[in-house]
Amino acid sequence: MTHAFHDLTLADIARHLNVTFEGDGSQPIRGLATLKDAQADQVAFLANRAYLKDLAMTQAGAVLLHPEHGKSCPVPRLEIDNPYLGYATLSQLFDPLPARDVPGIHPSAVVAESVSLGDGVSVQANAVIEEGAVLGDDVVIGAGSLVGADSIIGEGTRLHANVTVCHGVVIGKRVILQSGCVIGGDGFGFAHDGGKWHKIAQLGGVVLGDDVEVGSCSSIDRGALGNTVIGNDVKIDSQVQIAHNVTVGDHSALAGCVGIAGSTHVGRHCMLGGGVGLSGHLTICDGVQVTGMSLVTNSIHEPGVYSSGTGAMGNAQWRKNAVRFKQLDEIAKRLSRLEKNHRGQS
CATH class of the missing domain: 2.160.10.10 (Hexapeptide repeat proteins)
Structure with missing residues (x-):
């Protein structure tokens, strides 16, 4: 697909992704943006449920989303099983870098x-x-x-x-x-x-x-x-x-x-x-x-x-844990002795 940025339409986008769409196929699409920032000539995407709150208020020209969220979309939509992969594919259409290569x-x-x-x-x-x-x-x-x-x-x-x-x-x-x-x-x-x-x-x-x-x-x-x-x-x-x-x-x-x-x-x-x-x-x-x-x-x-890295915590708690860490070997030895004594008494 070799469209210039200004002549892509919603139908072009759907064909490029090989998906169906709901909306006006002649709607011009000139770029990509987030759900919160997208305008009427841009496509947004929903790949994380944490951003469902932004879907209801979006002004995007269309939204790329999973079919399970289709009925919640207030604007034209393109339904796809992997919206993030679809976004990655579309991003190549709007990358200006190759056009500058001489x-x-x-x-x-x-x-x-x-x-x-x-x-x-x-x-x-x-x-x-x-x-x-x-x-x-x-x-x-x-x-x-x-x-x-x-x-x-x-x-x-x-x-x-x-x-x-x-x-x-x-x-x-x-x-x-x-x-x-x-x-x-x-x-x-x-x-x-x-x-x-x-x-x-x-x-x-x-x-x-x-x-x-x-x-x-x-x-x-x-x-x-x-x-x-x-x-x-x-x-x-x-x-x-x-x-x-x-x-x-x-x-x-x-x-x-x-x-x-x-x-x-x-x-x-x-x-x-x-x-x-x-x-x-x-x-x-x-x-x-x-x-x-x-x-x-x-x-x-x-x-x-x-994993081996330890998540951050308050400094006071970390200082206590650091002391306990140095005591682990002695604690383990004491526990082993107690268990041995308990087995001997039973």
Whole structure:
């Protein structure tokens, strides 16, 4: 669908989502908004029951919602089983970013003679592409970004401004790298002789699968010997640190400030909440969810939800609990002695 923003209609939206609608199909739709803020030329969505209170008062041109809420909608509606997924799909129609891409090489960009460029590639101002790099069709290299020597970037991938892709990195198709992220920097490898540290050259690379997204200012370090590998459809938030030789399985998601130490394997369909830390050389099986601020120091071999972070509480209560925590070992020993004595008396 290639409509300009001004000529989309409610019928166009319904066809794009492959859903039925109630209302005037010729109603112009020019954007998306929340239930509370939407105007008559915008589509809103209801994906969380907490916002049902806003549905009755919405001024939206139409609302994307689950059929169970259809009768409560005071304006035209599009019924869909997964409204949030529908919203995600519609958001692509109104994204102005692709329309600004201009194929070609900006005069201020530096592109080595041995670089291979596919059709429709856009290299923006002050970008640098080093010797032997290969860029697939429709790749966008944002302003000020670096693509290191011998790196390979798959078709449809976008580097936003000031992204660094170091040498020998392989990036799949339709990958999105947000500003400031670094792919393929040196892993944290040093040997100590008792007096000082000696750097270990990081000889591996990084491989990103298809449809990966990496948030701003995140780092994925190159392997010490083999590669650091990120699977297909992995979503990585901002300010995430992935150390050398880590592997992350397909369709996993890592929220902001996750840190994964070296040589840890994260399975498929895993979700790591904000601030989660994984120690090195662990194995996390498929289907694991770790809640925010948890520290994982042992491998996890059964799918499920795991937690270790403690929720915030009043400082006075926290101070009491901290004292009790230091007493747990002695309390456990006393309890064991009491149970033993009780068994001996019975």
